[in-house]
């Protein structure tokens with residue numbers, strides 16, 4: 406019988422490539438309330454818990470997320486993922502020691518994932534017991550990992566199949582909504598007790614990708630509601646572009662706001678999403694409307710709208726990269 410690795414994988418780190426390191430430091434420390442360390446490799450490394458690095462911003466031209474690091478429980482889980490990928494024609498290679506140090510892990514293995522994101526697998530993070538100096542009182546990580554990512558896809562069927570066949574992802578629920586005049590379907594996937602580690606967004610009808618960056622947003626979960634409201638006020642005070650005001654999602658019930666990062670993708674800072682504790686009792690629901698209340702869009706000025714429409718049209722001419730070969734070998 407195929408080994409089930411559900412519950413054995415969680416988001417561990419995110420690596421960003423940017424030319425705006427000073428802006429990122431200010432955004433992370435003064436806005437989000439993260440702990441920042443200067444590093445020997447010239448990157449800005451943010452901490453939020455005992456892991457020595459969670460969000461790493463490396464100098465480079467992409468102005469985008471470069472890699473998602475997935476922490477797996479043990480060597481057996483790593484092996485299961487590697488052999489599934491191998492059976493679908495995906496090559497997995499080990500990263501070099503210097504790259505592992507940059508990511509704050511002992512060793513890691515990588516492959517090219519959906520949308521050409523570098524997907525990286527690791528077992529052991531490097532830990533840092535020195536005190537955290539940050540404005541946020543704490544972040545919820547643990548078994549559910551550091552948060553979730555939301556990604557737009559023109560090929561959501563392949564994307565879903567990737568998560569289900571390689572990571573044993575389970576569908577938590579679905580939401581449909583019209584945003585800025587365009588119909589969207591969202592699918593929320595959980596890899597562990599966190600309601601979702603991945604959300605897939607797809608346009609209805611013509612499948613377009615209006616988002617320049619590989620992810621739409623990265624979610625981080627603050628420890629308290631006060632942490633979220635204080636960060637919201639700090640971000641506004643700093644003049645950062647708020648993408649959505651504070652609001653609540655109907656499915657995970659998280660209270661959150663969205664702010665644009667210096668690299669263009671958004672950070673959702675939230676509090677208190679539900680945890681799926683009883684897998685047997687979970688029912689897949691379908692909701693209408695991405696938010697119960699709030700989440701008022703603030704960044705949809707005319708220029709942004711035109712840019713997104715242009716990107717959506719251009720995306721129709723390109724095929725989205727999907728890592729798995731069509732038929733299992």
Ligand SMILES: [Fe+2]
Pocket residue numbers: 553555604622624673
């Ligand atoms: Fe989210």
